[in-house]
Amino acid sequence: MQLTLDLDSEVPIYQQIRDRIVEAIADGALAAGAALPSTRQLGMDLAINFHTVNKAYDLLRRQGFIRINRKSGAVVRRDRLSGPPEAGFADEWQSRLRTLLAEAVAQGLSPQEVQQRAGSVLESFATPKGSMT
């Protein structure tokens, strides 16, 4: 679970943890069913408070990325990468996509380069990564 975060970033730590784990899921580094470290363990590894990790996990759970049981701990949901997304997700997501793409276009990136970069990222998700069972 090599997970790097930037303590000087304006992005909250719990948000960074969430983002890195979501990327690891899309990546294939965290396969469906894979177990996440315990909040106390990950807090130790990252040298941060375990409540901050707990907040990130709770966010991932509320957004449907993981399941948390008292037994098995935090586990990547099995019915995610296969089935369709939650209702209403796609629309809300696309509006955020619109904002992000607008930023690049308004900064002078050509639509062609934007599309190419998006394709490059998606390609990096498609190529399977080493999973951590």
Next chain:
Amino acid sequence: MQLTLDLDSEVPIYQQIRDRIVEAIADGALAAGAALPSTRQLGMDLAINFHTVNKAYDLLRRQGFIRINRKSGAVVRRDRLSGPPEAGFADEWQSRLRTLLAEAVAQGLSPQEVQQRAGSVLESFATPKGSMT
């Protein structure tokens, strides 16, 4: 300057203003050189404090989207949509793009659909909109 914001959103008001204006620039609704309303005027229209609008404008200025003079007020930069983006922008932007695309893929959207939605958004930017001179 029809600009809708959601006061119940978790996204700060000043950030929403920034986002909507960036989208209007990418959109073509705000052409290069176009003048933005004064902070007091926009604050009146949106029924919010003008300091909040000022914060949004200051953010747009620091990110290079607009120029602010005491004479002409806030104006969309002319040397943006033509020239290349600021140094180091593309890399930082792509890492944010990676996070956003990962979210969609991890939620179950196929890479094909993601790419199609990105294309759809970029297409909406390409088709010229009515500008507000």
Next chain:
DNA sequence: GTATCTGTTCTATTATTTGTATAACAGCTA
């Protein structure tokens, strides 16, 4: 000139968020 609008800056207050900290309880497991 006077009045008005503007950007800019300063201070202040309230509410919320962020991160840390300590403690406790209950369930599982070696």
Next chain:
DNA sequence: TAGCTGTTATACAAATAATAGAACAGATAC
């Protein structure tokens, strides 16, 4: 039994978000 775990509760300091009032200076309109 002992240890690890998820979970919940409370507390605190720091930063952020939004509002508010006031003041100054430059530009514009009458």
